[in-house]
Amino acid sequence: MDLTELRGKYIEAVAQAADEAALEDVRLAALGKKGEISLMMAALGKMDPEARKAAGAALNVVKTEIDAALRARKQGLADAALDERLRSEWLDVTLPGRPRPRGTIHPVSQVMEELTAIFADMGFSVAEGPQVESDWYNFDALNIPPEHPARQEHDTFFMHRAEGDDRPPHVLRTHTSPVQIRAMMAQGAPIRVIAPGRVYRMDMDQTHTPMFHQVEGLAIDRDISMANLKWVLEEFCRAFFEVDKVELRFRASHFPFTEPSAEVDIRYSNVGGQLRIGEGDKWMEILGSGMVHPKVLAAAGVDPDQWQGFAFGLGIDRIAMLKYGIPDLRAFFEGDLRWLRHYGFAALDMPDLPGGLSR
Numbered sequence: 001m002d003l004t005e006l007r008g009k010y011i012e013a014v015a016q017a018a019d020e021a022a023l024e025d026v027r028l029a030a031l032g033k034k035g036e037i038s039l040m041m042a043a044l045g046k047m048d049p050e051a052r053k054a055a056g057a058a059l060n061v062v063k064t065e066i067d068a069a070l071r072a073r074k075q076g077l078a079d080a081a082l083d084e085r086l087r088s089e090w091l092d093v094t095l096p097g098r099p100r101p102r103g104t105i106h107p108v109s110q111v112m113e114e115l116t117a118i119f120a121d122m123g124f125s126v127a128e129g130p131q132v133e134s135d136w137y138n139f140d141a142l143n144i145p146p147e148h149p150a151r152q153e154h155d156t157f158f159m160h161r162a163e164g165d166d167r168p169p170h171v172l173r174t175h176t177s178p179v180q181i182r183a184m185m186a187q188g189a190p191i192r193v194i195a196p197g198r199v200y201r202m203d204m205d206q207t208h209t210p211m212f213h214q215v216e217g218l219a220i221d222r223d224i225s226m227a228n229l230k231w232v233l234e235e236f237c238r239a240f241f242e243v244d245k246v247e248l249r250f251r252a253s254h255f256p257f258t259e260p261s262a263e264v265d266i267r268y269s270n271v272g273g274q275l276r277i278g279e280g281d282k283w284m285e286i287l288g289s290g291m292v293h294p295k296v297l298a299a300a301g302v303d304p305d306q307w308q309g310f311a312f313g314l315g316i317d318r319i320a321m322l323k324y325g326i327p328d329l330r331a332f333f334e335g336d337l338r339w340l341r342h343y344g345f346a347a348l349d350m351p352d353l354p355g356g357l358s359r
C-alpha cells in the first residue's frame, strides 16, 4: 500500500475523532497489536534485507507521524474537555455567603420553656394530651355532664362525625384540664404534673383569640391543701416574673371540677401601652384553680377517700404579655415578621434557672 495514502488516512481519522474513545479506536486500528501499521511492521521480516531496510525506515516515519498526531489530538481533546468543565462548573465566588437563619423563638414557646424549668424545679413533670379530645375527657370526667351550663360557656368547637354516626362529636379541647384525667389514669397517685399546650374557644377580641395556650397544674397526694396551691403559685410568679414584689389576689370562684375554687389575678400597671407587673392599680386574671373535686378523682380511678390535691389552669399568653410588655394578644398569632423579630428570642436563649430565665 502506498505509505502516503496510509499516512493520509490515519492523519485524517485522527483529526475526525470527536472524543477520546474515538481517538483510541483510531490508535488501535493503526498502532494496536493487530493494527494496520503494526502488521506491516511484522511483515517486514519476510522481506529481503535491502528492501526491508528502506521500507522499514519509511514505515517508521509514518508510524512516528501518526503517533505524534494521536498524542497532539489527545492533548487537544483533553484541553477542550477541561475548558468545557471550567465553563460549565464556573462558580461566582463573589456571591454573598449563606445568610444566617433569621428566625426567632416565639414568646409563647419561650414562656413555655421558662415555666417548664420553674415547675420542674418544684418537682412537676410534663404531661400531654391530644388537642382533638373526646367530650368525656374534656367535660364528663371533669364533672361537667351533658346538660351542665358550663358546656355552653365554653364556646366549644365541635368536630364532624360521619353521616349516621350519632355518638357525641369530638371537640377541640377547651382547656388543658382533660390532661388531669389522662395523667391520673396513666400514673395514679401521688402525682405532680404540668401540661402546657394549645386550647380552643370561639372567642376573639383584644384579650381573646380562638386558639390560645394554657398550662395545667396538678398535684395529688395524701394531704395537699389550698395553702400548698397558694405557695406554689406565688413561688412560680416570683420566679417567672423575676421580681421580688408580685401581688396575687385570690377570688372565690366556681369550676365544676374543683371545690373550693379560686380565680387568681395579678397586679399590674399599663402606662402608655407598657405593661408592668407588681405595681399600679390594675388586676389581670391569669388562672383558675382549686382543690380537685372528689368526682374528678374517682372518674380518673383515684380513690378520693385516700387522695386529694390541687389543680390550676394558667393562661400562658397572658403571662407572656405581662412579662414581656406585649399589649395586644391578637398580634401573637398574626405571623407579622416585624413583630416576631421584635418580640422573638434568640434560638440559643434556652431558659434555665441557674442562668437566669430571660437573659
Ligand code: PHE
Residues within 6 Å of the ligand: 174, 175, 176, 177, 255, 257, 258, 287, 288, 289, 290, 311, 312, 313, 314
Ligand atoms: N380549666 C379552667 C379554665 O380553663 C381552669 C382551671 C383549671 C380551673 C384547673 C380549676 C382547676 O378556665
